[in-house]
Amino acid sequence: MKAGFTDFGFESAVQAQQVFGGHGYIREWGMEQYVRDARIAQIYEGTNGVQAMDLVGRKLSLAGGAVAEGFFDLVSSDLEGHGAPVADRTREALQLLREATAALRGADTDELGAAAVDYLRLFALVSMGWMWTRMAAVAKDDTPLHAAKRAVADFFARRMLPQAQGLAASLSAGAQPMMRLPADAF
Known part of the structure; x- marks a missing residue:
């Protein structure tokens, strides 16, 4: 985070x-x-690039992947029953994060390195969407503070979480476009 x-x-x-x-x-x-x-x-x-490499290189494989899966399950459970746009879009982004995680399991160093920064951003978007869902769910009063919380959650859902689709597309491209240029490219 x-x-x-x-x-x-x-x-x-x-x-x-x-x-x-x-x-x-x-x-x-x-x-x-x-x-x-x-x-x-x-x-x-530690630079964010190093943090991203640590996430894909070490954190995802902790306890055979159980730590990451436990986090995903916690987020998924918390999102159940929430119908606000932020919850719906966070669920969609979480699914993309799960798919990206599965694709990275057992990947080689080039694939992990190519994915690291985009994967970290996708992970952050899901985590923040989860928190905005929780905040919006308890912001029920007609106070300015609660209205602002709901408005920011809606902004995050509509303007930030759509980035998840682009990140997933970039992740699915793999390492080849950036790391395996033809020898005669230069």
Whole structure:
């Protein structure tokens, strides 16, 4: 989750900087500092690429894959009975994550390396969708805070979780497109 949060945070800071156009790079506005601060967070405690490699290379195989499957089962169980868009789309993304996980079991180093970053992002999206489902489920009051929780959960469902389909497509492409270029390509 550290990697997911810092990746999303950096993307948000860059998008905020774009609002300023060329002025986003000028120190007086302060956005360039936010972008730098958000970028370094992706490096603290091990770079996100290293975290992604650790996820696919070591974490998925813990206890013969039982740790990951236990997590998936917990998420699936928690999503049962929730009909909000965030729950529905998280269920769809979870299925894609399960399929990607099955495809990575026993994969060679090239396949794991090619999949690592996209797999981590898919894992993060599912985890965040799960949490937004839980928050939306208890945000029943007509208070501004609860209305905001429901609105952000809906935003996450409609604008963030659809990334899962693209990530699944990238993952299914395997390592070949990026790691096995023809010898005469250069």
